[in-house]
Amino acid sequence: MVAPLSRVLAALLVIGLHVHAAHALSGYQINCGARGERVAGNVTWVPDGPFVRAGNAAAVPSPPPGMPPMLASLRYFPDASAGKHCYVLPAARKATYLVRTTYYYGGFDGGDRPPVFDQIIEGTRWSEVDTAADYARGRATYFEAVVRATGRQVSVCLARNAATAPTSSPFISALEVVPLDDSVYNATDFSSYALSTIARHSFGHHGDALSQPGDEFNRYWEPYSDGAPVVESQGSVAPAAFWNKPPEEVFRRGLTASRGDTLELQWPPAPLPKASYYLALYFQDNRAPSPLSWRVFDVAVNGQAFFAGLNVSTAGSMLYGAAWPLSGQTKITLTPAPGSPVGPVINAAEVMMVVPLGGRTHPRDVIGMEGLARGFANPPSDWSGDPCLPVGNSWTGVSCSQGALARVTALNLTNFSVEGSISDHIANLTAISSVWLVGNNLTGQIPVMSSLHHLASLHLEDNQLAGPIPPSLGELPRLQELFVQNNNLQGNIPIGLNRTSITFKYTPGNNLNQQ
Structure with a gap:
């Protein structure tokens, strides 16, 4: 089991943070839940809308005098069905970043005790967030880590854990991601470790x-x-x-x-x-x-x-x-x-x-899953960040193998009312064995999946897919089930789908012809 990044032992006084004028700070300073930019000294805090797809914004009721502007609002995540809620920020591949999260509860939900939850960086469970002791002393709690970006994005996520009360929601007040010079903390092997x-x-x-x-x-x-x-x-x-x-x-x-x-x-x-x-x-x-x-x-x-x-x-x-x-x-x-x-x-x-580090999803599968997410008009709210990791916090409907490089092995979004199309990037999921996209509102054509040599079960029934069935589906060596009924498919049925080893259902619906 990978050890979580440990909790920062210090806290900011809510009324004691001062920012002075100087050269503009690089990176991203995000004011979570804010409606517009807020300036403190030389730091311009930007709204979080471009970096997160889920959650609700809230203002801190009755903020104490002198509160820093970035603590006057927050974003909370009430969806208990989501595996995690992620902020995704652009990054330079192999660059090192200081990541800081800040939390000030302020009784935004009408309660008197802050919720407890986990925070995650990329595929590593960072720490548990329990700000009750600091909040009781009028303080905001911050956490800080130093990580290296493996790709062109860095994700910072919140997730429920066993200590999260059913009626409470994870929240965040501010998020900062600042690039560090190559020399800073460079004795650390950031390909295998992070610093907390x-x-x-x-x-x-x-x-x-x-x-x-x-x-x-x-x-x-x-x-x-x-x-x-x-x-x-x-x-x-x-x-x-x-x-x-x-x-x-x-x-x-x-x-x-x-x-x-x-x-x-x-x-x-x-x-x-x-x-x-x-x-x-x-x-x-x-x-x-x-x-x-x-x-x-x-x-x-x-x-x-x-x-x-x-x-x-x-x-x-x-x-x-x-x-x-x-x-x-x-x-x-x-x-x-x-x-x-x-x-x-x-x-x-x-x-x-x-x-x-707690591992990560194979880059090929990340490309495939992110492509699918872009193709869907309304993917599940937790479809951002690492698709597979940490274990227990994968994307909704996604099953994965274990290991330092996790692979996507199954996808099931049956009756999720997903709209949009199935991206060609699904061909990157070369370890997947089962794809169930049943009962949605998917349109467009079935993409070519000739690289999915482990695919055994493909269920696309009860959608609005059109066009032909790709002949390459009949050539997949492990395919055992193909269900496409109740779509708008046309053309000839590939000869390879007539094998007795394949259970193939294409009626009712469709306008397909046997060759």
Whole structure:
């Protein structure tokens, strides 16, 4: 079983988020349920209509004063029959993205407790969303992950789980998908793993989280201090010199210890579940730049050597562990070198869980299913995102094999009142064995399916299909059933359909002739 991406341990104060003017933020900043654009500082929040096919918009009743504009509305998904509800956003293939979801309940449904549900990225179950504790404290909850796009889209989905009350609905307030530079967190094998943010702190800071304009990716660096002495930086750093491009602001303050003393931090504040983590630590000598502005110390994590003899100058330094094993309370220890004239210092840190991806649907089948969805005028509301995964959240009517690359094995939309036509892209579903599109309002012709060598059962009866039966259907080696009665088909019946091994029904209806 694939471990879910873990819950972000931090929350935004509903009335404490400030966005400042700067260069426009790249990517997508989506205000879910909003009717029009809303601007906060340099960030333009756009309505979610172009990115989602389902759900209802709602305004947050009686929003508290000072609420950020993107939390004043939301989208909720009352359809309990849907496997999932997905936002689908354009992406660059193999590009890496920071994905952030934000939730503020606000009693939109007249209740007093937020619903519980799952969130999903692509084919991986990300985490459970339970915002009750934060909401009780007047906070909005956010979650953040770093993923690589395998195709030209990224999907972020919500789904009911066993803890979802029957009368409640999954909801979302805001969704952000921001492209990251290739160097950011690049020690991670994003073809097999994702990163889920656990904590990101700027040490020695107080007040609001740091984000834009200093952080070009709008990451949230929350303030953290544990009582250690705080120092102010006299120099500056160049964020571009660091792989992860931390904002310059996080280096303006740091935690330190007296000369000759060891600095110990219990960080992050909450205990961690046993797993592998991406851990990044940031340092800068706070003194005015000079030939003597450097300090040397060892870095240990939970008593294990992380780096020995780190020489920190006013230009700054970064250490990282790409898959560091952690569990429980974490302690970071900075031990000064013998005779060091100043104590150690640390300015900021990030920790992210390294999460195995839950697989994905075979690209060929994705093309086929997305083509079918476009051909149908009204496909089921959950026909977006990954067609097969996670297990238990496939598209309505779709059955799949298991494995790292799932295959679509069956399609059954009997009596779903689907309109439109059957796309030629169905030929991409080369592992499918059963297609039942019975009792709908499908028009157009039966497409060529000569590549569907595993197809055993094809039921297209009770529609409005026209034109001939493709001769290639009679050549499918495993076909056992073909039902096309009550359509408007014309022409000759392919000779191959006269085999005794095939149960073929074409009457009543149609105008077909035996050859």
